[in-house]
Amino acid sequence: MSTDKNATRTDAPPAGPRWLNDEEQRVWRAYVHATTLLDDTLDRQLQRDAGMPHVYYGLLVQLAQAPGRKLRMTELAKNAKITRSRLSHAVARLEKNGWVRRQDCPSDKRGQNAFLTEEGYRILVQAAPGHVELVRRAMFDRLSSGQVRQLGEIMCTIADGLEPTGTGADLPWLR
Template sequence: MAEPPWLTDEELAAWMRLVALVELLPGVLDSQLRRDAGLMHFEYYVLAMLSEAPGRTLQMRDLAARTNATLPRLSHVVRRLEDRGLVTRAPCPDDGRATNASLTEAGWAKVQETAPGHAATVREHVIDALEPGQVRQLREIAGRVLARLDPQGRMAPAYTRYDAAADRVAGRPTGRGVDQ
């Protein structure tokens, strides 16, 4: 079997920057969210995914897919959020074997209170570091890599829901046949 080709110097430089970004960004997000909301980034992400779901409710397996979490990890986090009154769990009425997680009114209030500071942190550390064309490139590059990392699109509902609006703003056809 042939040995896979080594990375070129340029590829290695790009890769190491991506590794550094992936290592540093979660800490920046966690720090802001802990300081401002008493939440870890993953906890906020769970609340945000529930806030965007119909009825602010998702089956635990769907929430796990959208957050790229194992069910045991998600159950632990949801239990902590439940203890804080931000989330409830209940049997799924459509599938007795499944459990739904729902955002409470207190959870919705926490998302609304937390979102502006979180968006400001994302803007400060990522978006404002880029020119508008680079933001578009970042979206396209991330999409290409995500297609390989998540070929079944398990996490797609978490990131594709903004595509049509972004394409409209940029004046590009959405390719979906209808505007959302």
């Protein structure tokens, strides 16, 4: 241990909140503002062009990319990072539209699979070009290739640090 009175111990918890400095506050507010605008823009476009919110589009994409176009409901909730209750409500709406069908899971009588119907796949194929064009215009066309690479690295670093570990975590898809 150092005898220097000005040295700080790295193993001691901070004495109080670690407030954001001016630059961190600016970046945080810009991030929140940009992601809120992006989420709203994507949601409005999908509602207008496909009659569904962005979260439903994400569920259809997951199912389209899954083997046999089906996933267990728990896996779908986990991948979407939403509660089982919210997923159940979303799948009920998608079923009402004829885009998804629930099936009992043959290997686990308590579980259910969500299955993307042909109509759901057709709607997804129709919605995808407009959605991808908006993502490109709203995000990637505004960035250089270096910025895209940096953003990818930054977002992966943040996601890796937030990825839940252990079975005791309070995870939305377990609620």
